[in-house]
Amino acid sequence: MNHRWTFVARSIVLALAFSAVGCDKSQPPPPEHTQAAADAALKVDNGQTGTVQASGSSALQPLVNAAKEQYEARNKGVSVEVSAGGSKKGLADVAAGAVQIGDSDIFAPEDLKGQLVDHKVAVVGFAAMANKGAFNEKIPAISLLDLAKVFSGTVTDWKQLGGAPQPIIVINRAPGSGTRAVFGSLVLGGDKFVESQTEDNSGALVTKLKQTKGAISYLALSFADPELRVFGLKTDAGVVDPGTATITAGTYPIWSYEHMYTKGQPPPLAKQFLDYVLSPDFQEHTLPNVKGFIPVTQMKVSRDKD
Amino acid sequence: MGQSATIVDPTETVAERSQFVMGSRFGEAVVRVLLTTCGVFVVLTTVTMIGFLAHAGLRGMAMAGIGDLLTGRVWKPEADSYGGFALIVGTFTSASGALLLGAVPAVLAAVWLTEFAPPSIKVAERRVLEVASAIPSVVYGWLALVYLVPIVFSVAHWLRGADAAVTGEGLASASILLGVMVAPTVMLLSLDALSRVPRALRDASAALGASPWQTAFQVSVPYAWRGLLIAVFFGFARAAGETMAVQMVIGGARRLPKDFLFSPTTTISAQIVMDMQEARPGTLQNDVLFSMALVLLLVSVVVVLATRLLGRQRLS
Numbered sequence: 001m002n003h004r005w006t007f008v009a010r011s012i013v014l015a016l017a018f019s020a021v022g023c024d025k026s027q028p029p030p031p032e033h034t035q036a037a038a039d040a041a042l043k044v045d046n047g048q049t050g051t052v053q054a055s056g057s058s059a060l061q062p063l064v065n066a067a068k069e070q071y072e073a074r075n076k077g078v079s080v081e082v083s084a085g086g087s088k089k090g091l092a093d094v095a096a097g098a099v100q101i102g103d104s105d106i107f108a109p110e111d112l113k114g115q116l117v118d119h120k121v122a123v124v125g126f127a128a129m130a131n132k133g134a135f136n137e138k139i140p141a142i143s144l145l146d147l148a149k150v151f152s153g154t155v156t157d158w159k160q161l162g163g164a165p166q167p168i169i170v171i172n173r174a175p176g177s178g179t180r181a182v183f184g185s186l187v188l189g190g191d192k193f194v195e196s197q198t199e200d201n202s203g204a205l206v207t208k209l210k211q212t213k214g215a216i217s218y219l220a221l222s223f224a225d226p227e228l229r230v231f232g233l234k235t236d237a238g239v240v241d242p243g244t245a246t247i248t249a250g251t252y253p254i255w256s257y258e259h260m261y262t263k264g265q266p267p268p269l270a271k272q273f274l275d276y277v278l279s280p281d282f283q284e285h286t287l288p289n290v291k292g293f294i295p296v297t298q299m300k301v302s303r304d305k306d
Numbered sequence: 307m308g309q310s311a312t313i314v315d316p317t318e319t320v321a322e323r324s325q326f327v328m329g330s331r332f333g334e335a336v337v338r339v340l341l342t343t344c345g346v347f348v349v350l351t352t353v354t355m356i357g358f359l360a361h362a363g364l365r366g367m368a369m370a371g372i373g374d375l376l377t378g379r380v381w382k383p384e385a386d387s388y389g390g391f392a393l394i395v396g397t398f399t400s401a402s403g404a405l406l407l408g409a410v411p412a413v414l415a416a417v418w419l420t421e422f423a424p425p426s427i428k429v430a431e432r433r434v435l436e437v438a439s440a441i442p443s444v445v446y447g448w449l450a451l452v453y454l455v456p457i458v459f460s461v462a463h464w465l466r467g468a469d470a471a472v473t474g475e476g477l478a479s480a481s482i483l484l485g486v487m488v489a490p491t492v493m494l495l496s497l498d499a500l501s502r503v504p505r506a507l508r509d510a511s512a513a514l515g516a517s518p519w520q521t522a523f524q525v526s527v528p529y530a531w532r533g534l535l536i537a538v539f540f541g542f543a544r545a546a547g548e549t550m551a552v553q554m555v556i557g558g559a560r561r562l563p564k565d566f567l568f569s570p571t572t573t574i575s576a577q578i579v580m581d582m583q584e585a586r587p588g589t590l591q592n593d594v595l596f597s598m599a600l601v602l603l604l605v606s607v608v609v610v611l612a613t614r615l616l617g618r619q620r621l622s
Binding site for chain 1: 382383384385455456459463469470471473474475557558559560561570580581583584586
């Protein structure tokens with residue numbers, strides 16, 4: 001009997017070890033701070049304690065985490081809990097009162113607009129990105145119309161865009177994704193994506209794009225990568241590459257606000273955190289160092305829907 | 307083996323020993339109450355769970371229409387379209403693939419191990435199988451995503467042509483992965499079934515001049531066939547219910563695959579995981595996901611019933 005029980009015990013330990021590995025959710029990469037910005041930051045400790053809870057967009061999470069670190073360092077006793085489960089979940093959570101702040105890449109839908117207060121904290125650009133290959137090396141840019149055709153499934157070969165013959169494999173984000181909602185609305189005029197392979201996570205999508213010959217998808221610019229082909233837009237006035245300058249000037253149209261919604265006016269602690277995120281200190285010193293984010297204040301154009 | 311139960315401390319007096327026995331009688335009563343509570347609790351949990359599932363699931367079926375749910379071609383919860391045909395086909399096809407690639411070879415491997423393999427390998431292989439069947443599915447899925455999918459992708463292009471619109475994700479990857487996942491369990495169950503073949507039968511067969519090959523396939527396998535079939539059924543049920551690993555390699559396209567083996571599609575369980583994030587309680591989407599869960603449960607129930615039926619026949 002001894003041996004058998006020892007073996008069972010060993011197996012259980014082994015299984016637990018494996019499941020522990022399985023459960024280890026990797027945290028998103030920490031934002032890059034500059035020491036100068038941290039030093040320049042104001043000290044606003046006023047002895048308050050409590051918890052601020054935020055949930056929603058995974059695209060916005062790196063920025064909220066950056067704000068959380070600095071805010072917590074300055075307000076001992078206050079903790080900010082950030083969880084990511086998609087923009088639509090963030091909107092649902094804050095509307096239901098489950099969290100104080102709902103992070104979202106998209107404007108709240110009409111039925112929630114009445115009860116939610118919008119706080120625009122940043123701007124993020126999006127672009128079509130593809131697997132790199134000889135089949136698309138002669139395509140520096142794609143027009144909005146052609147992008148719509150690619151992602152709705154009418155254009156199915158790189159040849160039709162001016163490249164070499166190679167089938168286009170569209171990879172989508174999952175329907176709850178804010179990136180999908182924004183790209184669909186700005187490029188396709190709604191969720192008219194062809195039904196295809198789906199990744200529910202931007203990081204996994206990058207890996208998949210690198211692996212799959214002929215693949216194309218859409219990502220926030222923070223995920224741009226030298227091993228991916230990032231397409232500019234072909235317009236009548238020439239090629240417009242996605243970037244801070246073209247987005248703030250309004251010439252590159254595929255961008256969205258990053259929203260932090262509250263239900264009505266935020267409670268004191270959540271308001272203080274939001275005030276910090278919108279403060280010149282954070283907006284001018286920390287935010288530009290978090291890859292892919294643009295301060296709202298730099299925008300020369302604005303919009304009130306996606 | 308068995309030593310610990312018979313060890314007696316010689317310095318212990320008879321009185322001490324009897325006291326221990328009396329103590330254990332009281333302890334026995336406590337343990338019995340505890341065990342009964344646990345037993346009742348397990349049954350209660352299961353019944354409550356099935357009750358909730360049936361309640362929400364049947365409501366979803368009534369609202370979305372059971373015909374649409376089972377045969378409709380468009381699954382798009384964000385547009386309130388619930389056609390589960392592709393999901394159901396995906397589940398059955400990938401599980402059947404696992405049956406073909408994993409469960410059946412596992413049974414044959416069990417026959418080989420019982421009838422032909424040297425004894426030293428028997429023990430070692432059993433230990434390996436026990437470990438393999440304890441590995442969590444997310445580990446299998448992650449390994450498959452990183453190593454299997456790229457290989458299947460190359461094979462797909464080799465088979466269908468370099469310019470074909472095929473991917474590594476799809477039923478081929480899912481079936482191979484599920485086959486690998488269910489094989490250890492199926493093989494362990496098969497080994498148990500084959501070990502119940504009386505030694506006398508094998509000896510008699512050998513004495514009649516039958517070769518090991520003849521003994522295996524004309525004596526052992528026919529004797530154990532119900533147990534082997536049960537093992538295969540369990541493999542199918544596990545493959546049909548597997549979620550995490552399949553979701554990682556199936557591709558997640560909510561449609562019938564364009565290329566039967568090498569293009570993305572989905573399964574019931576994978577789609578439930580994808581869609582539950584946005585399904586708020588009380589919505590139709592939430593109920594419909596429970597309906598699909600109910601369909602999955604029915605598949606398992608049918609398999610378990612079939613298994614029990616076979617088991618009963620065996621006794622009579």
